[in-house]
Amino acid sequence: MFHNDAFCHSYSKIYKPAIEKAGLRPVRADAEIFGTGKIIDQIWSGINAAKVLVAELTTRNPNVFYELGLAHALEKPVVLVSSNEDDIPFDLKHIRVIYYDMTDPFWGSKLLDKVAENILSAIEHPEEAVLRRTLQN
Numbered sequence: 001m002f003h004n005d006a007f008c009h010s011y012s013k014i015y016k017p018a019i020e021k022a023g024l025r026p027v028r029a030d031a032e033i034f035g036t037g038k039i040i041d042q043i044w045s046g047i048n049a050a051k052v053l054v055a056e057l058t059t060r061n062p063n064v065f066y067e068l069g070l071a072h073a074l075e076k077p078v079v080l081v082s083s084n085e086d087d088i089p090f091d092l093k094h095i096r097v098i099y100y101d102m103t104d105p106f107w108g109s110k111l112l113d114k115v116a117e118n119i120l121s122a123i124e125h126p127e128e129a130v131l132r133r134t135l136q137n
Contacts, residue, residue, distance in 0.1 A: 018115035057082040077122035077129035
C-alpha cells in the first residue's frame with residue numbers, strides 16, 4: 001500500500017524486488033488495480049486476493065491507513081514499514097513494524113532484505129502477522 005510520489009522510487013528499487021524475492025507478484029493498491037466499477041470495490045478485491053500486504057506508513061497517508069483497516073478486517077497478514085516511529089498510531093504500536101534509517105548508506109538493501117524476510121515469515125506464520133478480531137458477546 002503506497003500512495004506517495006516519494007515512494008515510487010522506493011517501490012521500484014526496494015519493495016517490488018523484496019516482494020519478488022519472497023516469491024510473490026507485487027501489485028500496488030494505488031497504481032496497478034484496474035477494472036471497471038468503483039475504485040473501492042477494486043481495492044477491496046485486490047486486498048482480499050492478496051496473500052500478504054506491505055504497508056508503508058511513513059507520512060501517515062490516510063489512504064494507506066484505510067487500506068490497512070480493510071486488510072485487518074479481512075484478517076490478511078500485513079508487513080508494516082516506516083522510517084519514523086512517530087508515524088505509527090498508538091493503536092498499531094503493538095504490531096511489529098520494520099523501521100529504516102535513510103541516513104544509513106545501506107538502508108535500501110537492508111530494507112529490501114528485511115521486507116522479504118518478513119513477507120516469508122508472514123506466509124509461514126500468519127498468526128503473527130494477522131490482526132485477529134476478538135469479539136465478545
